[in-house]
Amino acid sequence: MTTPPNTTTSDYALEELRKESLMGSEGTTVQREIRRIDLSNFAERKAEITEQLWSAATEIGFFQVYNHGITEQAVRQAFALSESFFALPSTSKAQWPLSRNAGWESMTQIRPSTRTADQKESYQITRPRMQGLWPSEAELPGFQAAALAFEAQCWAVGMQVLSCFADKLQLNSDFFTRAHDPSSPHYQSTLRMLHYFAQAADTPAGSWRAGAHTDYDCLTLLFQRPGQGGLQVLPGKEMQGRAWTPVEPAEGVITCNIGDMLMRWSDDQLPSNFHRVKNPAPGEYQGARYSLAFFCQANEDVVITSPSGKYPDVTAAEYLKQRISANFSNKY
Numbered sequence: 001m002t003t004p005p006n007t008t009t010s011d012y013a014l015e016e017l018r019k020e021s022l023m024g025s026e027g028t029t030v031q032r033e034i035r036r037i038d039l040s041n042f043a044e045r046k047a048e049i050t051e052q053l054w055s056a057a058t059e060i061g062f063f064q065v066y067n068h069g070i071t072e073q074a075v076r077q078a079f080a081l082s083e084s085f086f087a088l089p090s091t092s093k094a095q096w097p098l099s100r101n102a103g104w105e106s107m108t109q110i111r112p113s114t115r116t117a118d119q120k121e122s123y124q125i126t127r128p129r130m131q132g133l134w135p136s137e138a139e140l141p142g143f144q145a146a147a148l149a150f151e152a153q154c155w156a157v158g159m160q161v162l163s164c165f166a167d168k169l170q171l172n173s174d175f176f177t178r179a180h181d182p183s184s185p186h187y188q189s190t191l192r193m194l195h196y197f198a199q200a201a202d203t204p205a206g207s208w209r210a211g212a213h214t215d216y217d218c219l220t221l222l223f224q225r226p227g228q229g230g231l232q233v234l235p236g237k238e239m240q241g242r243a244w245t246p247v248e249p250a251e252g253v254i255t256c257n258i259g260d261m262l263m264r265w266s267d268d269q270l271p272s273n274f275h276r277v278k279n280p281a282p283g284e285y286q287g288a289r290y291s292l293a294f295f296c297q298a299n300e301d302v303v304i305t306s307p308s309g310k311y312p313d314v315t316a317a318e319y320l321k322q323r324i325s326a327n328f329s330n331k332y
Contacts, residue, residue, distance in 0.1 A: 027234075027242030027243060027244050028242065028243050028244070029232070029243070029244055029245070029246065030243040030244070030245060031245060032060070032233075032235070032245040033060070034060075034062060034063065034064055034233075034245070034247055034255075035052070035055075035056040035060065035063045035064070036063070036064045036065070036066055036253060037049065037052045037053055037056065037063055037064070037065050037066075038065075038066060038067050039065050039066070039067050039068045039069070039157075039160065039161075040067035042160055046163075046164065046167075049164060050164035050167055050168060053161060053164045053165070054164070054165070054168045057165070057258055057270050057271075058269060058270060058271070059235075060235050060273075061233075061235050061257060061258050061270075061271045061272065061273035062233045062235070062247070062255065062256070062257045062273055062275075063255075063256055063257075064250075064253040064254060064255050064256065065157070065161070065253065065254050065256060066252050066253045066254075068157050068254055069153070069156070069157060070150075070153045070154070070157060070254075072251055072252060074150060074153060075223055075251075075292075077146065077150070078146075078147075078150040078223070078292055079223075079225060079290055079292065081140075081143060081146055081147055081150075081193070082123075082193040082194075082195070082290055082292060083195075083290060084140055084143070085123055085135065085140065085143065085193060086121060086123070086193070086195040086290075088135070088139065088140075090106070092135075092139065093106075093121075093123075096123070096132070096133040096134070096135070098124065099129070099133075100126070100129050101124055101126050101129065101188065101190055101320070101324060102124050102125065102126040102129035102130055102133055102190070103123070103124060103133045104121065104122070104123045104124075104133075105121065105122055105124075106120075106121035107119065107120070107121065118208060118209060118210045118211060119196060119197050119207050119208065119209045119279065120194055120195060120196040120197060120209055120210065120277075121194075121195050121197075122192050122193060122194045122195070123192070123193045124190050124191070124192045124193075125147055125148070125151055125190060125191040125192075125193075126187075126188055126189070126190045127148070127151070127182060127187055127189075128184075128185050128186070128187055128188075129188075147191065150191065150292075151191040151294065152182070154191060154221050154294035155180070155182060155189060155294070155296070157221060157254065158180070158189075158219050158221055158294060158296040159176065159177045159180065159296075161219055161256065162176035162177070162180075162218060162219055162262075162296060163176065163177065165219075165262065165266070165270065169265070169266055169269075176218060176296075176298075179218075179298045179299060179302045179316075180218075180296055180297070180298060180299060181299060184299050184301075186299040186300035186301045186302075186317070187299050187300075188297045188298075188299060188300055188316065188317070188320060189217075189294070189295060189296050189297045190294070190295045190297060191292070191293075191294050191295075192292070192293045192294075192295065193290075193292060194289075194290065194291045194292070194293065195288060195289075195290055196209040196210070196230070196277060196288065196289035196290070196291075197209075197288060198286060198287045198288045199279060199280050199286040199287075207279060208276060208277065208278060208279060209230055209277035209278065209279055209289065210276055210277035211276055212234070212274050212275070212276040213274065213275070213276065214259065214260055214272040214273065214274055214275075215257060215259035215260065215272065215295060216259055216260055216261065216295070216297065216319070216320055216323040216324070217259035217260070217261055217262075217295040217296050217297040217298075218258075218259050218261045218262040218265070218296045218297070218298060219256060219257075219258065219259060219262060219296040220256065220257050220259055220293055220294070220295055220296070221254045221255075221256055221293070221294040221296075222254065222255040222256070222257070222291060222292070222293050222294075223254060223255075223291060223292040223293075224247075224249035224250075224255065224291050225249055225289075225290055225291070226249045226250065226251060227249065227285060228249060228285065228287075228288075228289040228290065228291075229246065229248055229249055229284075229285070229289075230277045230278050230279075230280065230289060231246065231247045231249075231255070231275060231276075231277055231291075232244040232245060232246050232247070232275060232276050232277070232278060233245050233247055233257070233273060233274070233275045234273060234274040234275065235271070235273055244276070257272075257273055257275065258270045258271060258272050258273065259272055259295070259296075260272045260319075260323070261297065261298055261304055261316065261319065264304050264306050264310075264311045265304060265305065265306070265307075267306055267307050267308050267310055268310070277289070297316065297320060298316035299316060300315065300316055300317035300320075301315065301316075301317065302315065302316045303315055303316075304316055304319060
């Protein structure tokens with residue numbers, strides 16, 4: 001294990017960041033099972049679904065859900081929104097700069113694992129923080145309303161999954177729903193539109209579309225477009241082996257992973273897993289890659305408590321601030 005140049009593990013106050021700083025190597029590739037879980041008839045089948053989700057989450061940390069209630073038409077429309085936004089000139093997008101996890105950034109995210117800029121741009125929607133950060137109707141007609149409608153659909157699916165984990169952790173079923181209340185001014189769950197740049201002749205050697213990392217949140221929902229691969233995952237329990245598994249895009253499924261907030265809340269029963277997006281190799285699709293990620297991030301005023309005291313109590317606001325600052329040079 002190596003630490004990135006000019007960095008020591010003592011630079012990172014959080015254990016999650018220390019681990020991430022050690023994950024910059026290429027590693028190897030291996031096939032693993034990515035379980036698919038049917039969410040249909042959720043209310044009637046909740047006990048069965050809960051056991052399937054818990055098994056996949058505790059054993060692997062990544063899983064996919066289908067029959068989740070978001071139509072493929074809605075997903076395609078959301079991707080079309082994303083493409084229309086990123087097609088705007090950079091001078092236009094610069095009107096809405098990233099601030100407190102909302103707005104646009106381009107090649108500013110530098111992971112502790114790689115210490116190089118991710119080869120991408122993103123636009124992040126965090127409802128209470130969007131004042132002055134929306135494209136106008138003249139620039140992108142209907143964009144705001146459509147993006148918020150899709151964000152709400154993602155939230156609903158995320159809360160269903162998290163209610164199952166609440167049951168297994170012997171919390172009230174609505175514990176995480178209340179912790180992610182979108183009506184609160186402290187709401188900080190985020191829909192992130194991502195555009196990874198086409199491979200170019202001058203792409204820096206050793207760069208990544210997204211360097212190895214864990215997510216900061218409780219649960220991530222990821223939508224990928226068929227033909228635009230590159231996502232690789234590494235089960236947390238097997239991080240020492242550095243053997244990565246590709247997750248190929250498919251319509252109709254949402255790829256989910258546990259984040260660090262839920263890892264803390266569960267005393268590591270639910271492991272947060274490393275993942276990354278590699279640059280395409282020769283012979284692979286070299287064009288742009290688009291994805292949509294929804295991060296279920298507990299509201300700012302919620303205290304993340306480790307039941308056994310393994311981790312110190314921390315508000316979700318402070319936790320997110322520390323994690324984002326390590327990636328975006330204090331652009332929080």
